[in-house]
Amino acid sequence: MTKFDLIGPSEDILRGSIEDAMQEFLLQLRASGASEKTVRSYRAAIKDFISVIGNKKVSELSEKDIHKWRLERVRRGFNRSIRGRSSETTLYYYSLFIRSFIKWLGLRISVGGFKKGSRKLIETLKTQEIFKLLNAARDTTDLLIISLLIETGLRASELLSLRWKDIDLEAREIYVRGAKYGEERVVFIGDLSKKALETVKTYVSSEDERVIPMTYTALYKRLKTLAMRAGIDPKRVRPHILRHTFATESLKRGLPLPVLQRILGHKDIKTTQIYLHMVKEDIKNIYLKIYSISGIHGGSEIVGGRSI
Known part of the structure; x- marks a missing residue:
């Protein structure tokens, strides 16, 4: 804590x-x-x-x-x-x-402690499901919400507190000021987010305006509606699941764990390490590809001095 x-x-x-x-x-x-x-x-x-x-x-x-x-x-x-x-x-x-x-x-009273409940399996969306959500977008606001959540890993509260003055489109950086623990950090703008931000910004009159001017309840409902339009179980489309998806996809694409920790705003790298088990199968497949007999011997197995 x-x-x-x-x-x-x-x-x-x-x-x-x-x-x-x-x-x-x-x-x-x-x-x-x-x-x-x-x-x-x-x-x-x-x-x-x-x-x-x-x-x-x-x-x-x-x-x-x-x-x-x-x-x-x-x-x-x-x-x-x-x-x-x-x-x-x-x-x-x-x-x-x-x-x-x-x-x-200042009281000398023991509160004791409890064992933390076991962590539930982290849910993520598949790549094709992300495309379905993007295709189901009805307007630029839908597109902006999905692209920002999936390309930055922002928490819902951070997304909803963003103001245009926090965004540097030229440098492709977002300054997260309303972060957990009261600390600031920088996340980066992907291609989809950049296009959506540039489109929406043409209608902005003040840099102090919120980028996504809605409540958490409104955001939650909007994502549920998008999920239904995309043919995805609405229970599986929540802001934090999109954050989980960003984290696991980042690791799959080779982003170092300490870098992911900074982008996600985790105080302890152990929190970030929970995503490692999500990419275990990918690591296993790479390992088997490298260390399979065919991989080691260029496609042929050596038995008793003969290639087979």
């Missing part, structure tokens, strides 16, 4: 309620550069904790409260799935967030 440089709570906060302390904690997170998405995640975890133990005073918090919350969530899970995560994975992350909050309060 990313560490944030936070100022400790005041005596007034420590004498007040957990919810008041939470509000101060979230303000500190924002001030330290945490993204709104990160702040929302912390808020959701702490509010869930409060919903189980009650909004008591900070001074009354004890390990019994932690055990009560943990036991409740192990037994009953969560009221709703969180962006497709299992209860086990949600519990893992919420425990980390609550632990950070408790540590900020």
